[in-house]
Amino acid sequence: MAVRPIRIYGDPVLREKARPVEETTAALRRLAEDMVDTMIEAEGIGLAAPQVGETVRMYVVNLAAMRPELFLDRGGPSLEGDPDHLVLVNPRVVKQEGEQTGEEGCLSFPELYDKVTRPDVVRVEATDLDGRPLEIEGCGLLARVLIHEFDHLEGVLFIDHLSKFRFQFLRNRLKKLKADSQAD
Template identity: 45%
Template sequence: MAILPIIETPDPRLKQVSEPVAALTDEHRRLMDDMLETMYDAPGIGLAAIQVGQPVRILVIDLQEMPEGVEDDGTNEDLRVRRPLYFVNPEFLEVSEEVTTYNEGCLSVPDQYAEVDRPSWVRARWLDYDGNPHEEKIDGFLATVLQHEMDHLEGILFIDHLSKLKRDMVLKKLNKMRRAAA
């Protein structure tokens, strides 16, 4: 496995629509393995293939939750339980009218966060790592993360859901951060 470079805004590749995977291959599985390693290293909880320069409809998610009864106080990172999820050619069959708001961030818009409204649940269909089909109603935080990552497959960033004023403020802060780091 390898850690891949993550594309950051304003790279135009982030705006392209990803292509469906015609047939899942070992090359796609290697990509998913590399995406997971890249995501864990970043660190993040979701990554779409386009974020590592591959315009295919693949994404990985791992919420890396704490075990039952262990409080997430920021000092127990090594206790997080990894349960990677693989989504190939994901699609929404239905979305709720009820909306949930989360403070979202993105590895392609580093260290910037903003509240985004999304449907509180989705019914999705996808193929897993081995090409097995799944169809499931997904809610809660996983539903939000899945929607965020699926936006990447359509060339949409979380900041595209913000008002122009808020989006400009986030981009201004990002540019200021980059200049300070240079």
């Protein structure tokens, strides 16, 4: 088990666009394992590779934290047997439907939460670490995490979805996070 430090808002790596995974190396497998450990340790429901400083297109989701009714569809060997965690390599969002507004946070923004509007249904296709296809479609919180983590691979953060008014409201707390992050 290895927990890696989570990069905090203000760290430029969070704004980089991640590059596709071309092959599964031992280092990539280790990264995936460490991301799962890091997510569990931080009590998160998802974590994207850039959040531990690796700009590759991979994220992990804590499926054990999702209620069964949030799963609309799933397919692929890595989703058989109800796994607690899922590793998605080179994910693509292939469907977004409806709208939900709810409280959202991010492990890269400690103790900062705000209401964000997201699609209510999200479907993602990806591969697992063995290159086998997987697909997952969820609603509610599962849809929210699937798209939130995907955003990280594009260098997009949840605060980018806030209204100008809310952004202004949180400005001082964001400034402080940024200053603390750059002081490290």
